[in-house]
Amino acid sequence: MNSNNSKNKKFADISLSKAALFAGLGLLVIAVLAPIVFINGLDKMFVTGDVLATSNNIIASKGLFKVIICSFLIIAILDLVVAWALYVLFKPVNKSISLLASWFRLIYAGILGVALINLFIVSQLLSDASYLTAFDQNQLNTLAMLFFNGFTYGWNIALVFFGFHLLILGYLVFNSGYFPKFLGILVSIASSGYIIDSFGKFLSPNYSISIAKYTFVGEALLIIWLLWRGVKGFKQNEII
Numbered sequence: 001m002n003s004n005n006s007k008n009k010k011f012a013d014i015s016l017s018k019a020a021l022f023a024g025l026g027l028l029v030i031a032v033l034a035p036i037v038f039i040n041g042l043d044k045m046f047v048t049g050d051v052l053a054t055s056n057n058i059i060a061s062k063g064l065f066k067v068i069i070c071s072f073l074i075i076a077i078l079d080l081v082v083a084w085a086l087y088v089l090f091k092p093v094n095k096s097i098s099l100l101a102s103w104f105r106l107i108y109a110g111i112l113g114v115a116l117i118n119l120f121i122v123s124q125l126l127s128d129a130s131y132l133t134a135f136d137q138n139q140l141n142t143l144a145m146l147f148f149n150g151f152t153y154g155w156n157i158a159l160v161f162f163g164f165h166l167l168i169l170g171y172l173v174f175n176s177g178y179f180p181k182f183l184g185i186l187v188s189i190a191s192s193g194y195i196i197d198s199f200g201k202f203l204s205p206n207y208s209i210s211i212a213k214y215t216f217v218g219e220a221l222l223i224i225w226l227l228w229r230g231v232k233g234f235k236q237n238e239i240i
Contacts, residue, residue, distance in 0.1 A: 014088055021230025023085035026078045027223045033071055041068040055141040059126050069119045079109035090172040104165035108158045115154025118147040156198045163194030186218030
């Protein structure tokens, strides 16, 4: 009997406080890593409408470009962990809807992972000797830009799924009873920025607005709240 009890404790499900802590830490690392990858990485290398300049920037920073690819891969892996932790955290609210929210984030991470193949190909095109001898420089630059754009389109598709993940997550936060309702509203508002920006880029090549820059407040507050609840824990009467 004692051995059965110890076995049950050993394989007991993760607590809500631990799930909140895992989700908060994962999101915190992503929140720190993603701006560095974009602002100090891809944005500086990519020159709109200039294939040659973009290729030269990548060639001049081969090591950094590979670090950027690895960083994106880490972000995708962390998103898998966050999807799992958020499912556990909000399963008491509504198991089916919590699972749906997690699936949207998993699909987002999957599309991001597949889109990264394009950046690997860009790296190979501009550094592998066999490609450098098989194509002239103009052809290599054009191919590199084609795959670079392929990553961008894949990333924008992924963000649509991420936006809907946040929309559903906002609903769960609002109805949880152990997170403030205003936080659920702000997370849902944050979803609109990603969805509108992504569809805007698909519908108009000249779309340059970035609504997500102004609607991210809910995401930032959610990270803080998750970490706080992860440390503080949950009372039994708070759980639905």
